Amino acid sequence: MVFKKLLGAVGVGGPSVDTVLDSTTALPGSPLTGRVLLRGGRADVEIEQITLDLVARVEAEGDEGESEGTVVFDRTVVGGGFRLAEETEHAVPFSLTLPWETPLTQLHGQPLGVVLGVRTELAVAGARDKGDLDQLGVAPLPAQEAILEALGQLGWGFKSADLELGHINGTGQRLPFYQELELTPPAQYAHAVNEIEVTFLASPDGMEVVIEADKRGGLFSGGHDTVHRFMVAHHDVARTQWNTEVDGWLRQVLDAHASRTGPYGTQGHGGHGEYGGHGGYADHGHGEHHSGGRRSGPSTGAVVAGVAAGVAVGVVGGMVAAEVVDEIGDAFEGDDDGEDEGGDE
Structure with a gap:
């Protein structure tokens, strides 16, 4: 001690x-x-x-x-x-x-x-x-692990994770910040999307899964982001075929991208699903959707996590490379609220 x-x-x-x-x-x-x-x-x-x-x-x-x-x-x-x-x-x-x-x-x-x-x-x-x-x-949680495992098996590779101050519009978010898990696409989608960002907003009954897709810009259209929201019930984890379920989510996200690839773009539409884990999503359009702003890319603070971009790994399959600080005090140093005052005996 x-x-x-x-x-x-x-x-x-x-x-x-x-x-x-x-x-x-x-x-x-x-x-x-x-x-x-x-x-x-x-x-x-x-x-x-x-x-x-x-x-x-x-x-x-x-x-x-x-x-x-x-x-x-x-x-x-x-x-x-x-x-x-x-x-x-x-x-x-x-x-x-x-x-x-x-x-x-x-x-x-x-x-x-x-x-x-x-x-x-x-x-x-x-x-x-x-x-x-x-x-x-x-x-x-079991649902989070199942979804991340399915993403890995579908060829999406872990890039980084960070915490962003602000709220995601249209969700039931309660904390003053949200987590983004950034994943790189498999080869068949690399031409269409740079990465996806997955956010889990869990509650006692279930979980909102927010997927943001960062769109590659074309000659006549700039890059933009689209956001979809999927609902999962905790009790559905064991009876859901997660590879099929998650693949369906991603196809909806990428289909929405296809409607925006022209030089003028079109606005897609979606519906709000209830907890159940089978269909139902909300497309909140594109552009700035977080009230606190957004960013892409790995954390620039005291911790660094990453896998070489484009490498398809099992996200939960033991191939996540990460480098973290040895002492948590180092990660929080420099704040004004005094965590580092005093010394150890």
Whole structure:
């Protein structure tokens, strides 16, 4: 265990904190359990409140270009209201539920380059101190894994993953950001599309699968994006032929592209599907569809993930190449909210 001094709150000689997760990998919508361990310093102190924040490194696009910052996307009070005696240890068990839209950080244990953390904040002696930051791994739900596996078997190759600040119009998105999984096309589609971006918006009942296709520009028509939304029910996972299902989705997306290949283009139409996983999609047109802007390409922050473009790999098949930082603190360094204050004993 590595305890971190709460220097910001009570000065030298204050208490230390270490948050220990029972498992470093969880699923969206599932419980995350562990213990907040406290060690008393040189004097008794009142622990007024212990709060756990779920934080993510998110990209934002503004007038001055792209930037990165830390976003808190869930906050849970797990304890407090007790006196921590000098040089004593105290454990506070906790259980919180991850939001259903929590982004994925790994596929079959292989990192995607997305960094999430659990940050412990203590209110001590009338001040607040962000005392501990632990990396959090999130694996896919069964429906997410089945869809990604089908994409890989259909020849789509993983390129990168990132988190974008903003909302996707026409969806039930709840978090202030969304995850984009960028995939490169198989050879038969490489002439028509640069890549697709897949976003999962899960909920207790099912999941919206948003597919954005980046269109190659022609001599008389510039490149543009089209977005389709498909609905999947969690209970349909085991009884769905996912290769056939996903292939049907992609054909709808590419058919919509075909209607826009002329120099003047035409506006396609679509319908809103209900949870069920068999048909029903919404075509939100082309151009800027995210209220927070959009970007294509790999993350430019402290993590880098990628596979050579054009290589068709099983997305969940053990061939995802990724390179991530060794310490989560490195990924969040440079923010103004004090995650890196203090030191380890």
